Amino acid sequence: MKxxxxxxxEKAGVSKTTxxxxxxxxxxxxxxxxxxxxxxxxxxxxxxxxxxxxxxxxMKTNVIGIVLSNFRNEFWFNVLEGVEDTCKDQGYNLMICxxxxxxxxxxxxxxxxxxxxxxxxxxxxxxxNQRLYEKLMEDKYPMVVINRKIPGLHANNVVVxxxxxxxxxxxxxxxxxxxxxxxxxxxxENISTWxxxxxxxxxxxxxxxxxxxxxxxxxxxxxxxxxxxxxxYLEENPMIDAVFSTNNMLTLELIEAxxxxxxxxxxxxxxxxxxxTIWAKHINPPLTTIKQPSYDIGKEAAKLLxxxxxxxxxxxxxxxIFQPELVVRESSEEIE
Amino acid sequence: MKxxxxxxxEKAGVSKTTxxxxxxxxxxxxxxxxxxxxxxxxxxxxxxxxxxxxxxxxMKTNVIGIVLSNFRNEFWFNVLEGVEDTCKDQGYNLMICxxxxxxxxxxxxxxxxxxxxxxxxxxxxxxxNQRLYEKLMEDKYPMVVINRKIPGLHANNVVVxxxxxxxxxxxxxxxxxxxxxxxxxxxxENISTWxxxxxxxxxxxxxxxxxxxxxxxxxxxxxxxxxxxxxxYLEENPMIDAVFSTNNMLTLELIEAxxxxxxxxxxxxxxxxxxxTIWAKHINPPLTTIKQPSYDIGKEAAKLLxxxxxxxxxxxxxxxIFQPELVVRESSEEIE
DNA sequence: CTGAAAGCGCTAACAT
DNA sequence: ATGTTAGCGCTTTCAG
Numbered sequence: 001m002k003x004x005x006x007x008x009x010e011k012a013g014v015s016k017t018t019x020x021x022x023x024x025x026x027x028x029x030x031x032x033x034x035x036x037x038x039x040x041x042x043x044x045x046x047x048x049x050x051x052x053x054x055x056x057x058x059m060k061t062n063v064i065g066i067v068l069s070n071f072r073n074e075f076w077f078n079v080l081e082g083v084e085d086t087c088k089d090q091g092y093n094l095m096i097c098x099x100x101x102x103x104x105x106x107x108x109x110x111x112x113x114x115x116x117x118x119x120x121x122x123x124x125x126x127x128x129n130q131r132l133y134e135k136l137m138e139d140k141y142p143m144v145v146i147n148r149k150i151p152g153l154h155a156n157n158v159v160v161x162x163x164x165x166x167x168x169x170x171x172x173x174x175x176x177x178x179x180x181x182x183x184x185x186x187x188x189e190n191i192s193t194w195x196x197x198x199x200x201x202x203x204x205x206x207x208x209x210x211x212x213x214x215x216x217x218x219x220x221x222x223x224x225x226x227x228x229x230x231x232x233y234l235e236e237n238p239m240i241d242a243v244f245s246t247n248n249m250l251t252l253e254l255i256e257a258x259x260x261x262x263x264x265x266x267x268x269x270x271x272x273x274x275x276x277t278i279w280a281k282h283i284n285p286p287l288t289t290i291k292q293p294s295y296d297i298g299k300e301a302a303k304l305l306x307x308x309x310x311x312x313x314x315x316x317x318x319x320x321i322f323q324p325e326l327v328v329r330e331s332s333e334e335i336e
Numbered sequence: 337m338k339x340x341x342x343x344x345x346e347k348a349g350v351s352k353t354t355x356x357x358x359x360x361x362x363x364x365x366x367x368x369x370x371x372x373x374x375x376x377x378x379x380x381x382x383x384x385x386x387x388x389x390x391x392x393x394x395m396k397t398n399v400i401g402i403v404l405s406n407f408r409n410e411f412w413f414n415v416l417e418g419v420e421d422t423c424k425d426q427g428y429n430l431m432i433c434x435x436x437x438x439x440x441x442x443x444x445x446x447x448x449x450x451x452x453x454x455x456x457x458x459x460x461x462x463x464x465n466q467r468l469y470e471k472l473m474e475d476k477y478p479m480v481v482i483n484r485k486i487p488g489l490h491a492n493n494v495v496v497x498x499x500x501x502x503x504x505x506x507x508x509x510x511x512x513x514x515x516x517x518x519x520x521x522x523x524x525e526n527i528s529t530w531x532x533x534x535x536x537x538x539x540x541x542x543x544x545x546x547x548x549x550x551x552x553x554x555x556x557x558x559x560x561x562x563x564x565x566x567x568x569y570l571e572e573n574p575m576i577d578a579v580f581s582t583n584n585m586l587t588l589e590l591i592e593a594x595x596x597x598x599x600x601x602x603x604x605x606x607x608x609x610x611x612x613t614i615w616a617k618h619i620n621p622p623l624t625t626i627k628q629p630s631y632d633i634g635k636e637a638a639k640l641l642x643x644x645x646x647x648x649x650x651x652x653x654x655x656x657i658f659q660p661e662l663v664v665r666e667s668s669e670e671i672e
Numbered sequence: 673c674t675g676a677a678a679g680c681g682c683t684a685a686c687a688t
Numbered sequence: 689a690t691g692t693t694a695g696c697g698c699t700t701t702c703a704g
Contacts, residue, residue: 341682341683352682352683389683392682393683394683
């Protein structure tokens with residue numbers, strides 16, 4: 001049978017109140033002997049407080065929920081690691097789920113988090129549940145939005161400067177003599193990240209004196225079909241001499257396509273990819289990438305959230321923007 | 337303010353019991369009108385049952401915990417995806433944490449899970465908390481051990497046949513004309529996985545008529561130092577013409593080392609790696625790998641666990657062994 | 673310095 | 689067909 005606080009109290013010959021107080025560090029006014037006894041009995045009985053009962057009273061669970069949109073990308077694991085580390089340090093546990101980009105699922109998971117009295121949530125939003133997001137804000141439910149921005153929502157936000165990322169990538173390619181740069185994106189969703197990366201792409205073109213006619217954008221809708229789509233596009237646009245890939249999984253498919261076309265990287269086509277994954281430098285040729293501080297994103301997001309949860313007054317909304325970084329390798333090498 | 341079942345009951349003009357019954361589907365004996373009214377009020381008030389209170393009564397939380405030992409390996413993400421999918425289907429939520437191979441942390445996390453009344457746990461054990469594991473079994477705490485075996489523990493277990501994996505890899509290399517095969521392992525822990533893979537390696541050597549003198553094993557203790565360690569070993573043992581890498585992250589370092597030594601793969605050194613990661617086929621050259629059904633491991637483990645949680649009688653302990661698969665690519669190509 | 677008692681939100685006998 | 693009541697295990701006034 002489960003041992004409860006009553007069992008401890010009885011065996012120690014004190015009241016539940018006393019046990020509770022001692023276990024929660026409110027023993028300013030307890031006899032050292034009482035404390036000793038209680039702690040000993042707790043040991044003997046291997047008493048573990050029931051967090052459910054505790055939470056029911058205090059309405060705090062010390063659990064935070066995180067809704068991701070994807071379990072397939074290394075990026076998210078680094079983010080998770082950051083969140084986990086912070087949670088561990090601060091005494092929180094993590095409930096994790098994956099909306100898989102589905103707004104229905106996202107809503108369901110958030111509801112479940114709320115029912116479970118999760119203290120707050122970190123979310124990479126599908127950006128398709130505007131009413132829900134607004135409701136959460138109205139209810140002052142502690143929340144941190146990561147990676148994407150929700151248009152018109154004044155919420156805690158931890159993102160990377162994606163315009164900058166796109167700019168860095170394309171500016172670098174142009175500097176290295178590339179003239180006709182194709183940008184490829186994954187999934188046609190209303191998602192700020194790749195739109196901003198494309199914005200950066202365009203900014204770079206403009207700042208190098210290029211015009212609209214130099215804009216080449218290909219939207220990939222499915223990873224499986226990607227190699228074919230890319231191949232087709234490159235055949236139809238033979239002037240392309242570089243590709244800016246806004247997604248690291250997509251880059252692998254791009255390379256596949258180029259291999260099939262017998263195109264050489266970087267001689268024929270230069271590449272800059274997004275996210276400095278563990279394999280980026282081992283690919284042939286080693287990839288130039290835009291590196292995002294994924295671990296720090298997770299770490300900061302969790303800190304921000306826990307801060308908001310703990311603060312008594314209404315906390316100020318914070319907007320943290322991390323800077324991406326260009327990591328130069330062979331795939332974007334200079335051509336004359 | 338939070339709306340509770342009492343608020344709903346009052347506004348609907350019925351008792352809490354009635355609301356509870358209707359919300360939980362026990363409305364065999366309720367007037368259709370009552371049901372209507374209650375559901376309407378629930379809508380209006382946006383009532384969400386408090387899972388904490390519910391759990392406190394029923395001593396079931398519909399949460400399962402999972403303790404991983406690592407967030408850095410793609411393998412685990414696939415496992416997680418499998419677990420998640422099953423949980424979603426079965427109405428469970430997931431609490432995830434990362435022991436990082438540290439037995440202290442592992443113990444702490446399991447304790448927290450228990451305090452939170454998590455219904456059961458899936459664990460990739462550090463295999464260093466024997467007493468704890470035994471205690472969990474004695475307490476009949478629903479548990480499924482994945483990926484590794486805990487010596488002497490008769491627990492639910494979902495693993496891949498690692499001996500087979502090692503055998504497949506090395507048998508293949510020998511068939512393709514390799515004579516001196518080095519096996520590299522990561523971390524010197526008491527861990528069944530790589531020990532078994534090494535066992536398979538040895539079995540393959542023996543079945544090809546080779547003796548102890550053909551055994552080459554290198555234990556890497558740190559990923560960072562791996563390239564140097566490997567380089568040194570290969571220089572000291574120039575007869576080596578193939579490497580069986582028991583860990584996919586290690587393979588990347590191996591390739592790094594070979595690159596520095598100007599060794600050609602597969603001409604000079606053949607490679608078989610473990611885990612068919614997304615990048616394996618995009619590496620130069622494309623890697624021959626041992627593929628593990630990681631998603632299915634997660635899926636089965638979760639099913640097994642939920643089964644045990646739900647079964648009334650004492651459930652039989654199950655031991656599921658998945659078979660690995662050899663995926664042949666260029667890195668292990670035949671030599672004369 | 674310690675205890676009694678109320679109550680967090682919900683469910684489930686046990687009435688009616 | 690519905691309501692009353694007694695807890696689940698814990699914290700927290702309020703009293704002593």
